[in-house]
Amino acid sequence: MNWAEERDWLLAAVQRAVAQAGCAWPPAGPTPLRDLIAAFNLVHSEMHGLSYVQVAKALCKFVEPPADFWRKHIPLAGFVFANSHAGWIFVNQDDPIPRRRFSAAHELGHYLLHFAPESCNDEDGFMQDDPDMAEDNDHQAAIERQANRFAAELLMPEESCRRIVAKLQKSFGGDPTFLAPRLAGELLVSREAASWRLRSLGLA
Numbered sequence: 315m316n317w318a319e320e321r322d323w324l325l326a327a328v329q330r331a332v333a334q335a336g337c338a339w340p341p342a343g344p345t346p347l348r349d350l351i352a353a354f355n356l357v358h359s360e361m362h363g364l365s366y367v368q369v370a371k372a373l374c375k376f377v378e379p380p381a382d383f384w385r386k387h388i389p390l391a392g393f394v395f396a397n398s399h400a401g402w403i404f405v406n407q408d409d410p411i412p413r414r415r416f417s418a419a420h421e422l423g424h425y426l427l428h429f430a431p432e433s434c435n436d437e438d439g440f441m442q443d444d445p446d447m448a449e450d451n452d453h454q455a456a457i458e459r460q461a462n463r464f465a466a467e468l469l470m471p472e473e474s475c476r477r478i479v480a481k482l483q484k485s486f487g488g489d490p491t492f493l494a495p496r497l498a499g500e501l502l503v504s505r506e507a508a509s510w511r512l513r514s515l516g517l518a
Contacts, residue, residue: 324464327426331468340471344502347415347469351422356394356401358418364390364406376400392417394424401425412504416465423464428457469503470511479517493518 315323332339335353337346351358361368366386370379373395391413393404403421405414478500479493486492498508512518 320460320463324423324427324460324467327423327464328467328471331422331426340474343500344415345419345469345471347418347422350468351403351418354401354422354425356396356403356422356425358403358405360405360407360414362407364393364404364408366390366393369393369395369404372404373402392421394421394429396425396429410504412498412502412507415469415502416504416507419465419468420461423461423468424457427460427464466507466511466514470497470501470507472515474501475511475515475517479512 329339331350331353335346335350337349348358359372361372366383366388369390370383373379373383377395377397377400379395389406390404391406391409395402395404403418403425405417405421407414409417475497478497482492482496493512494505494509497503497512498505501508503511509518
């Protein structure tokens with residue numbers, strides 16, 4: 315699909331999440347991420363030193379994790395695992411809050427964009443954010459990019475960004491040095507994410 319088609323697809327997934335959670339949109343402040351995740355019966359868990367081993371320890375209380383998870387000490391920012399009955403989103407608790415929120419939104423994006431629970435058997439799982447695959451597999455890299463863009467649309471809605479920028483320009487006379495830090499603070503995202511979003515919307 316081209317960029318316009320992909321953006322429509324991503325926005326439809328955002329609207330699906332908002333409708334499922336019954337949230338007002340766009341939100342008046344930071345996106346109510348935990349409400350959106352909970353609306354899909356996903357467990358949102360923050361863990362110190364997140365890795366595949368940590369994921370396996372958490373999952374083994376409920377399902378049988380893949381055997382190789384016990385041997386992989388690769389650090390993770392976030393991870394999603396789901397089957398037809400349940401799902402878990404794990405986030406590294408050691409990261410700053412804006413990074414944790416983006417990681418969680420990214421994993422929710424994987425769940426909504428790339429996973430169909432109704433098509434899974436009980437034993438099937440869905441795993442993402444494998445660093446080895448992301449570097450070597452074009453398809454994996456594409457779905458990682460899609461999850462990132464979903465997270466940006468979810469955490470930094472265009473209407474919210476334009477409203478905040480208009481308010482800042484009125485107060486500070488359009489000085490661009492204020493835009494990314496203030497947008498980041500209002501929406502609880504990183505300055506890097508805010509800067510990228512401003513550029514993508516032609517606001518900086």
